[in-house]
Amino acid sequence: MPSAIVTGATGILGREITLELCSHPEQWDRIYTVSRSNTEDFGPRVKHAHLDLTGKPEDMARNLEGVQAEYVFFAAYLQKDSEDEATRVNGDMLASFLKALEINGVHTKIKRIILVCGAKNYGVHLGAVKIPMEETDPWMPEPPFPKNFYYRQQRILHEFCETHHTEWAVTYSTEVLGFARGNFMNLASAIGIYAAVSKELGDELVWPGSTEFYTAVTVFTDAKLHAQFCNWVALEPKAANEAFNITNGDADSWMNLWPRVAIYFGLRVPADQFSRPTPLASEKPLAPQPPLSLQADAAGLAGRTSQSFVRQRVDLQKWSQTKEVREAWKVMVEKDGLDAKALEKASWAFAGFAWGRDYSQIISMSKARKLGWTGYQDNWENLERTLGELRHSKVIP
Numbered sequence: 001m002p003s004a005i006v007t008g009a010t011g012i013l014g015r016e017i018t019l020e021l022c023s024h025p026e027q028w029d030r031i032y033t034v035s036r037s038n039t040e041d042f043g044p045r046v047k048h049a050h051l052d053l054t055g056k057p058e059d060m061a062r063n064l065e066g067v068q069a070e071y072v073f074f075a076a077y078l079q080k081d082s083e084d085e086a087t088r089v090n091g092d093m094l095a096s097f098l099k100a101l102e103i104n105g106v107h108t109k110i111k112r113i114i115l116v117c118g119a120k121n122y123g124v125h126l127g128a129v130k131i132p133m134e135e136t137d138p139w140m141p142e143p144p145f146p147k148n149f150y151y152r153q154q155r156i157l158h159e160f161c162e163t164h165h166t167e168w169a170v171t172y173s174t175e176v177l178g179f180a181r182g183n184f185m186n187l188a189s190a191i192g193i194y195a196a197v198s199k200e201l202g203d204e205l206v207w208p209g210s211t212e213f214y215t216a217v218t219v220f221t222d223a224k225l226h227a228q229f230c231n232w233v234a235l236e237p238k239a240a241n242e243a244f245n246i247t248n249g250d251a252d253s254w255m256n257l258w259p260r261v262a263i264y265f266g267l268r269v270p271a272d273q274f275s276r277p278t279p280l281a282s283e284k285p286l287a288p289q290p291p292l293s294l295q296a297d298a299a300g301l302a303g304r305t306s307q308s309f310v311r312q313r314v315d316l317q318k319w320s321q322t323k324e325v326r327e328a329w330k331v332m333v334e335k336d337g338l339d340a341k342a343l344e345k346a347s348w349a350f351a352g353f354a355w356g357r358d359y360s361q362i363i364s365m366s367k368a369r370k371l372g373w374t375g376y377q378d379n380w381e382n383l384e385r386t387l388g389e390l391r392h393s394k395v396i397p
């Protein structure tokens with residue numbers, strides 16, 4: 001039975017990969033987890049290595065002495081403010097880790113390395129994209145598009161696997177709905193805190209994003225489903241040396257989900273929410289040309305792919321710093337015993353961006369389905385379960 005190394009095992013995606021492998025003792029023997037912190041006891045089959053992936057490969061190799069594995073799941077990630085910095089740091093982390101495996105001779109045993117990437121591969125952070133995004137879509141040229149850290153990571157992975165005759169696989173998830181202890185950098189925390197504070201303030205649940213994105217079409221990836229997918233991708237012979245999109249399976253929209261969020265928190269969505277004054281609104285342009293412009297000529301869209309914008313009707317970063325929100329949060333922390341750091345640490349910038357966009361995003365699941373993947377997750381049940389986990393861990397009341 002094979003063993004596995006999971007990097008980023010305390011993160012939203014890596015934690016679920018670890019739990020998934022643990023739940024299949026008939027498939028996986030020993031599991032080695034790697035991260036700087038260690039927030040959870042995964043049980044006797046899991047051994048943790050405290051490791052800083054930004055360190056020297058030689059130091060990492062020393063920390064990894066005795067670790068042998070046939071499969072590697074690389075889900076470590078360091079968020080950086082600029083694309084250049086994200087590319088340097090996240091590329092270097094992968095390269096140094098692979099070098100450490102080489103130093104220890106572990107590379108001779110490895111059968112497949114699974115790299116966790118995302119839909120930024122298609123430029124969803126830069127503007128309007130082709131619908132649906134498919135794995136065969138060409139990568140964006142850098143320049144004129146900014147550096148893409150997934151491209152650097154995938155090039156490093158391809159080169160390592162080619163040199164060592166090892167297999168690789170890559171996953172592209174979309175907006176992840178999932179939970180990791182002490183990690184507030186996720187969409188569900190932002191949703192939950194925004195709704196709970198709105199309730200504390202006696203407000204209704206006003207959509208903070210753009211008018212366009214409320215009715216646009218979007219997709220989600222459940223962190224648990226992604227973990228099941230990683231298990232499938234690792235062991236499925238036909239998945240070798242391939243990159244795969246992974247979503248819950250159905251498209252959705254916030255006009256469908258937002259009223260359900262309201263009901264979950266005992267609130268209602270105001271019928272006139274889009275005609276109310278917007279004192280905390282903001283607007284930010286994205287890349288001068290959206291990724292869709294690359295396909296404009298072939299798709300007969302020349303001259304029709306203008307710059308995209310992020311328009312927040314309620315700028316969430318500004319909102320989270322207002323006096324009334326901070327005071328309401330203080331009351332809630334005391335009353336409900338919440339984790340005080342959650343308001344400040346929640347990913348307001350990411351949620352504001354995700355909801356403020358003026359374009360749809362769908363990634364195709366055809367490639368994996370054609371190879372036999374049948375996994376599926378209902379979007380609302382995914383969000384509801386994640387909100388439940390946040391409640392249980394006192395991030396929200």
Ligand SMILES: NC(=O)c1ccc[n+]([C@@H]2O[C@H](COP(=O)([O-])OP(=O)(O)OC[C@H]3O[C@@H](n4cnc5c(N)ncnc54)[C@H](OP(=O)(O)O)[C@@H]3O)[C@@H](O)[C@H]2O)c1
Nearest residue numbers: 008009010011012013035036037052053054076077118176
């Ligand atoms: N979350 C999303 O919505 C989403 C969507 C699409 C794609 N993705 C992609 O999925 C991948 C994983 O993201 P995630 O959201 O799961 O990340 P995350 O929740 O922020 O977790 C990052 C993990 O990396 C570890 N890590 C960070 N710096 C490290 C270092 N220097 N040394 C060792 N470990 C380090 C962290 O552990 P320690 O801090 O304990 O070291 C943590 O376990 C990324 O490529 C991300 O872009 C995420």
